[in-house]
Amino acid sequence: xxxxxxxxxxxxxxxxxxxxxxxxxxxxxxxxxxxxxxxxxxxxxxxxxxxxxxxxxxxxxxxxxxxxxxxxxxxxxxxxxxxxxxxxxxxxxxxxxxxxxxxxxxxxxxxxxxxxxxxxxxxxxxxxxxxxxxxxxxxxxxxxxxxxxxxxxxxxxxxxxxxxxxxxxxxxxxxxxxxxxxxxxxxxxxxxxxxxxxxxxxxxxxxxxxxxxxxxxxxxxxxxxxxxxxxxxxxxxxxxxxxxxxxxxxxxxxxxxxxxxxxxxxxxxxxxxxxxxxxxxxxxxxxxxxxxxxxxxxxxxxxxxxxxxxxxxxxxxxxxxxxxxxxxxxxxxxxxxxxxxxxxxxxxxxxxxxxxxxxxxxxxxxxxxxxxxxxxxxxxxxxxxxxxxxxxxxxxxxxxxxxxxxxxxxxxxxxxxxxxxxxxxxxxxxxxxxxxxxxxxxxxxxxxxxxxxxxxxxxxxxxxxxxxxxxxxxxxxxxxxxxxxxxxxxxxxxxxxxxxxxxxxxxxxxxxxxxxxxxxxxxxxxxxxxxxxxxxxxxxxxxxxxxxxxxxxxxxxxxxxxxxxxxxxxxxxxxxxxxxxxxxxxxxxxxxxxxxxxxxxxxxxxxxxxxxxxxxxxxxxxxxxxxxxxxxxxxxxxxxxxxxxxxxxxxxxxxxxxxxxxxxxxxxxxxxxxxxxxxxxxxxxxxxxxxxxxxxxxxxxxxxxxxxxxxxxxxxxxxxxxxxxxxxxxxxxxxxxxxxxxxxxxxxxxxxxxxxxxxxxxxxxxxxxxxxxxxxxx
Numbered sequence: 031x032x033x034x035x036x037x038x039x040x041x042x043x044x045x046x047x048x049x050x051x052x053x054x055x056x057x058x059x060x061x062x063x064x065x066x067x068x069x070x071x072x073x074x075x076x077x078x079x080x081x082x083x084x085x086x087x088x089x090x091x092x093x094x095x096x097x098x099x100x101x102x103x104x105x106x107x108x109x110x111x112x113x114x115x116x117x118x119x120x121x122x123x124x125x126x127x128x129x130x131x132x133x134x135x136x137x138x139x140x141x142x143x144x145x146x147x148x149x150x151x152x153x154x155x156x157x158x159x160x161x162x163x164x165x166x167x168x169x170x171x172x173x174x175x176x177x178x179x180x181x182x183x184x185x186x187x188x189x190x191x192x193x194x195x196x197x198x199x200x201x202x203x204x205x206x207x208x209x210x211x212x213x214x215x216x217x218x219x220x221x222x223x224x225x226x227x228x229x230x231x232x233x234x235x236x237x238x239x240x241x242x243x244x245x246x247x248x249x250x251x252x253x254x255x256x257x258x259x260x261x262x263x264x265x266x267x268x269x270x271x272x273x274x275x276x277x278x279x280x281x282x283x284x285x286x287x288x289x290x291x292x293x294x295x296x297x298x299x300x301x302x303x304x305x306x307x308x309x310x311x312x313x314x315x316x317x318x319x320x321x322x323x324x325x326x327x328x329x330x331x332x333x334x335x336x337x338x339x340x341x342x343x344x345x346x347x348x349x350x351x352x353x354x355x356x357x358x359x360x361x362x363x364x365x366x367x368x369x370x371x372x373x374x375x376x377x378x379x380x381x382x383x384x385x386x387x388x389x390x391x392x393x394x395x396x397x398x399x400x401x402x403x404x405x406x407x408x409x410x411x412x413x414x415x416x417x418x419x420x421x422x423x424x425x426x427x428x429x430x431x432x433x434x435x436x437x438x439x440x441x442x443x444x445x446x447x448x449x450x451x452x453x454x455x456x457x458x459x460x461x462x463x464x465x466x467x468x469x470x471x472x473x474x475x476x477x478x479x480x481x482x483x484x485x486x487x488x489x490x491x492x493x494x495x496x497x498x499x500x501x502x503x504x505x506x507x508x509x510x511x512x513x514x515x516x517x518x519x520x521x522x523x524x525x526x527x528x529x530x531x532x533x534x535x536x537x538x539x540x541x542x543x544x545x546x547x548x549x550x551x552x553x554x555x556x557x558x559x560x561x562x563x564x565x566x567x568x569x570x571x572x573x574x575x576x577x578x579x580x581x582x583x584x585x586x587x588x589x590x591x592x593x594x595x596x597x598x599x600x601x602x603x604x605x606x607x608x609x610x611x612x613x614x615x616x617x618x619x620x621x622x623x624x625x626x627x628x629x630x631x632x633x634x635x636x637x638x639x640x641x642x643x644x645x646x647x648x649x650x651x652x653x654x655x656x657x658x659x660x661x662x663x664x665x666x667x668x669x670x671x672x673x674x675x676x677x678x679x680x681x682x683x684x685x686x687x688x689x690x691x692x693x694x695x696x697x698x699x700x701x702x703x704x705x706x707x708x709x710x711x712x713x714x715x716x717x718x719x720x721x722x723x724x725x726x727x728x729x730x731x732x733x734x735x736x737x738x739x740x741x742x743x744x745x746x747x748x749x750x751x752x753x754x755x756x757x758x759x760x761x762x763x764x765x766x767x768x769x770x771x772x773x774x775x776x777x778x779x780x781x782x783x784x785x786x787x788x789x790x791x792x793x794x795x796x797x798x799x800x801x802x803x804x805x806x807x808x
Contacts, residue, residue: 057126063111065100067134072098072111080118083126087112087549089592090152092220092273093133096551101220104155104271105135112549128548142266146605147253148305148583149590150597153271160264161230164208169198172213176202178241179212181365186210186248189613193256196263209233210251212244218271224308224367225273226250230265245367246306247272253304256609276538278507278555279589280309281582282487283574285335286316286375286382288562289349294571296362297615303366304612305586310363311371311432311487311557317381317398318565321768327397331565332381336425340413344386348720353418353425360427371465372418372426375434376411377402377449383410395439402438402445412456419460430485431457436467436493447477454480465507468494485554489515491542500552507554508538514558514585516577518569519773526577527558529584533599537592548592556589567763568775570719572701575617576676576743580606617779619675619803627674628782628801632658635667639800645669651786658785662691662793666698666786673699674780677742677805686731686794694792699781704739706792714748716778723776725756734797739780740805746778754808 060077072094074083088094089110093103110128117123141156169183183200190198198210205211216237218227226238226247236247250272254265281302283290295312302310317332333346337353351359360370376383377400384391384400390407391397400407415433418425435450447470454464458480468486470479472493481503488496489509496506513536515523538556539546546553558581560574583606587594594602611618620627622640629638632653635645650665651658658667674680684696690707697704701718708715708724714737715724725748729735738749745759758776765771785796 057129061113061126061129063129063131065131065133068102069134070100070102072100072131074098074113078115081115081124082118084114084116085111086114087547087551089128089275089548090273092218092222092225092271094131095220099220100133101218102136103133104137104153104269105139107133107135107153109133110548112547112551125547137269142268145254145266145268146257146597147250148602148606148609149587150594151250151270151272152275152591155269157231157267157269159267161232161234161267162208163196163263166206167196167198167208167210168206169200169210169212170205171200171202172211172215173202175212175214178214179244182241182245182248183212185245185365186252189248189252190255192613193252193610205233205235207232211235212248213237214239214241214244221271221273224306225271228270228272230267230269234265242308242367243273245303245365249304249306252613253609256613257605274306274308274590275592276553276555276589278309278538278557279307279586280311280371280507280555280557281307281578281585282311282313282373282509282557282559284313284316284560284562286313286333286379286562287318287331287565288569288574289333289335289346290571290574291349292351292355292359295351296359297612297617299359299363299366299368301582301612301615303368304610305582306367306590307582307586308368309371309555309557310368311373311559313373313375315375315382316379319563320396320398321770322564322566322763322765322772324765325767327381327391328385330381330398332385332398334382334386336418338414338417340417341383341386341410344382344414346382356425357423357427369428369430371428371430371432373432373434373465374414374418375436376400376453377407377434377446378436378438379434383414395442399438402442402449408449408452411453415453415457419457419462424460426462430463430465432465432487433457434467436469438469438473440472443473443475444477446473447475447479451477451479454484468499468504470502471495471498487557488541489559491544496541496544496546505552505554506541508541508556509559510540510542512542513540514556516558516560516581517563518560518573518577519567519775520564521773523561527581527584529580529603530599532581532588533584533602537588556585558585564772567772568721568777570701570775570777570779572617572675572779573743573775573777575611579611583609617672617675619678620671620801622803625802625804626800627803628799630658630799632656632797632799643670645785648784648786649788651791656797658796658799660786660791660794660796662694662791664788665791665793666784666788668784669782671782673701673782674741674801676777676779677740677803678780679738679740679802679804679806680780680800681736681738681802682799683734683736683797684729684794685734686729686792688731688793690792691790693790695787695790696792696796697781697785698787699783702779702781703787704778704781706794716746718778723758723778725758727755738806739778741778741780742805743777745776749806 094109113126115124137155144154171179223240224242226243229235238244315334320330323330334344335350338344363370381398384397392399392401433453438446457464465485485505487509488506517523626639637643646668648666693709694706704716712728713724740747747757748755761774762771
């Protein structure tokens with residue numbers, strides 16, 4: 031019989047229950063664990079004379095830990111126990127199904143109902159009434175922890191300001207009524223690294239044992255204020271005890287096949303932190319598919335996104351991050367309670383390395399594979415890792431690093447295993463813990479691969495079978511492709527994850543077609559991923575964000591709290607939509623009470639749709655008598671907005687005057703421009719992320735024309751004087767060497783930072799500018 035290695039011991043798999051113990055139903059009837067009010071230690075029954083029951087895990091360690099110690103929850107709570115049965119005669123061990131135990135709470139269920147936040151609070155006991163902000167309200171740091179908590183206090187104060195809520199000043203001392211008090215002085219030592227307690231009374235007290243937990247508590251406070259109907263001035267009184275169900279709550283971004291600005295990546299640190307996600311895995315190198323590049327490896331897109339001094343030709347020509355930028359990113363992430371997991375993917379997906387050092391590319395399997403039988407391959411890969419891992423101030427500052435190792439030719443299984451083992455040990459030699467994709471089921475062989483303290487991203491059971499990997503001693507991060515892979519506009523996997531299905535059916539214990547017990551200590555957590563397989567298809571940073579946003583909320587819930595039967599998915603989505611992506615995040619919709627978000631009549635610079643988002647005076651542009659006059663060159667007015675996200679409608683009337691410069695700009699931002707005359711044409715168009723698009727329409731000079739542009743996640747549409755003129759969607763790139771095709775993504779996050787431009791505005795007039803939060807329907 032095959033046996034499973036679990037935490038250094040042998041475990042008989044589930045299929046063996048009937049051969050060793052009674053059936054599952056009978057087990058649950060025999061093993062009844064009762065806990066009385068005030069009881070502080072779990073007492074396991076021993077119903078079988080030949081077996082000894084051992085507690086090896088629970089799904090609420092801050093309530094019942096692995097020693098059986100009980101910390102009384104606020105209210106009655108169910109805990110799933112992970113038990114092992116040890117046979118007394120020979121020490122054989124059998125995993126048992128979860129046994130549920132009810133732990134009595136310390137407080138009665140009354141008072142304010144549990145408030146909605148993402149992820150939901152693990153424990154809540156409501157009081158009556160509301161905490162109220164006062165004019166003197168401050169964020170107060172416990173003097174004993176001033177150095178440790180000053181950054182958390184400052185960041186939280188800035189976040190309140192970004193949401194236009196009360197401007198909490200930061201001070202050190204004792205809290206007064208209306209303050210928010212931060213401290214690492216907590217009597218509750220069971221909270222762990224990321225748990226915290228929140229007491230909302232006359233003032234708000236956030237306490238934790240470590241910085242990460244304290245910072246998570248501040249995110250809860252921000253979300254509570256963001257939902258207050260009085261404008262962020264009060265929240266319900268009560269007490270929360272909150273902690274994650276899973277250690278790893280991750281998101282992976284493929285930056286190898288698509289460049290992302292450092293600003294975007296930094297914004298994503300804040301975005302993830304807002305929903306208590308804690309693990310940002312950045313895939314730093316990869317390449318496109320040769321078939322989309324005329325079957326020529328030399329022209330196939332590839333990129334390595336970090337500055338590299340050892341091999342200067344390695345860093346991507348279309349964009350890379352400096353070492354200084356990456357170090358600063360990791361420091362910022364630590365401040366927000368997030369770890370950055372940098373991945374250098376070898377020995378497959380490595381065309382960028384082979385282009386920099388052609389001798390290490392495989393002539394047999396393709397240049398995206400490194401030649402595992404060439405000693406120079408080891409030297410080159412070691413040199414690359416060494417540049418980021420060595421020295422007193424390494425570029426990779428965190429405790430963990432990812433070495434890739436996936437999807438290599440099966441014929442080279444033994445060489446692949448030797449390579450994987452070597453680079454696990456190589457990275458460990460710099461004091462790092464290692465993650466990898468695995469492929470050890472696919473690459474079966476005799477060569478041992480180091481397992482102690484090593485984690486596999488379990489993405490496809492055919493490459494790395496989860497039960498087999500646990501049997502071999504690896505920890506797992508649940509990353510199942512059939513549930514959690516976003517591949518934008520590719521036509522396979524998911525363009526948008528099925529969040530409804532995830533919310534109802536998935537948790538990290540489910541990996542493909544295998545489901546593990548709650549509290550299994552070898553399942554560290556989960557991670558979902560964006561893979562930009564179709565390099566050059568036109569997907570933008572905002573397109574990626576639009577696909578990720580709802581899933582970030584859903585999976586934050588599933589990885590922090592698990593199943594939440596008290597909140598239906600429809601309610602979760604509706605309430606979640608009222609939360610900002612994160613305070614001050616660049617991308618999103620324009621808040622408004624109805625569909626009309628902006629209406630600029632240009633009698634002045636005010637927004638007539640609502641009492642905010644007014645324009646500001648720019649340069650060489652005037653608004654009077656219901657017309658905005660732009661004069662070419664440097665001519666613009668500014669808005670407090672970056673742009674408008676999907677779905678939207680933008681309407682305006684325009685009259686160009688006189689000859690225009692090529693690429694004359696109507697609307698502009700740091701991310702996109704809408705042009706009266708797209709370069710190389712006289713057509714109306716737009717540009718973003720270095721790609722130009724144009725509609726099949728030229729705006730006539732010297733007369734008023736009504737323009738309507740609508741946009742969603744699939745394309746952009748132009749209407750002229752009420753009639754559809756052109757629709758930029760549903761188009762594809764085709765190739766002579768393959769029947770496969772690539773979607774041509776022609777989307778636009780509509781730029782509203784400036785009307786006009788700082789360098790090349792159009793000459794003419796605009797009037798009746800309206801922006802709607804919905805897409806016009808034909």
